[in-house]
Amino acid sequence: MLDWPPRLPLPTVIVPHSVSAGPTWLATDRLHPAPSARELDWLNEQGSLTRRLTALGAGRFAVEPLCEGWQLLRDDECAALGAPSGSEGWAREVYLHGAGQPWVFARSVATRVALEREPFALAALGNRSLGHLLFSDPAFAREPIEACRYPAELLPVAVREAGLWGRRSLFRRAGLGVLVAEVFLPALWRADAARR
Numbered sequence: 001m002l003d004w005p006p007r008l009p010l011p012t013v014i015v016p017h018s019v020s021a022g023p024t025w026l027a028t029d030r031l032h033p034a035p036s037a038r039e040l041d042w043l044n045e046q047g048s049l050t051r052r053l054t055a056l057g058a059g060r061f062a063v064e065p066l067c068e069g070w071q072l073l074r075d076d077e078c079a080a081l082g083a084p085s086g087s088e089g090w091a092r093e094v095y096l097h098g099a100g101q102p103w104v105f106a107r108s109v110a111t112r113v114a115l116e117r118e119p120f121a122l123a124a125l126g127n128r129s130l131g132h133l134l135f136s137d138p139a140f141a142r143e144p145i146e147a148c149r150y151p152a153e154l155l156p157v158a159v160r161e162a163g164l165w166g167r168r169s170l171f172r173r174a175g176l177g178v179l180v181a182e183v184f185l186p187a188l189w190r191a192d193a194a195r196r
């Protein structure tokens with residue numbers, strides 16, 4: 001029997017998986033569905049998260065560096081930094097631990113061009129909190145906070161989960177922009193609920 005029309009093999013659709021594109025960030029009052037009041041309270045925190053986590057953990061706060069180095073920044077990061085797509089920058093990824101548990105995953109980035117122009121000790125922080133540096137220097141101005149459901153594939157494997165709330169904001173000092181993104185992990189919500 002003639003096989004006509006020929007049965008073509010199912011097309012293999014290769015969906016390019018680009019982590020370089022990154023998440024879509026929105027102002028916290030434009031998120032849909034809207035976060036709960038408790039989630040918004042954390043997402044909109046204007047003060048130092050380091051300070052708030054330290055208070056929630058009754059003083060038990062620690063920064064655990066996960067990875068740091070030069071890399072090509074994601075498109076959403078370049079856009080927020082006002083840098084050309086594919087710019088190189090320093091990336092610092094850490095857990096912020098409260099009461100001995102990872103409560104927040106944070107990724108902070110700045111372009112190489114900006115760091116060469118306006119030196120800043122981002123690469124030399126180790127387990128000291130970046131928040132102390134940013135909030136103790138009045139020359140830093142913070143831009144509005146944006147949030148998203150942070151893509152699971154951008155999280156460390158140990159805490160990888162879909163749908164976690166992330167927020168970011170840009171801290172500016174002269175020609176330097178430090179973009180700080182923080183993702184709230186389930187242990188933080190449990191600790192916060194237990195405190196209320």
Ligand SMILES: C=C(O[C@@H]1C=C(C(=O)O)C=C[C@H]1O)C(=O)O
Pocket residue numbers: 047048049050051063092094096106107108125128129130131132134180181182
């Ligand atoms: C920006 C702050 O600094 C925190 C400290 C970080 C670090 O040490 O890498 C990263 C993100 C922060 O949440 C803050 O305390 O608000």
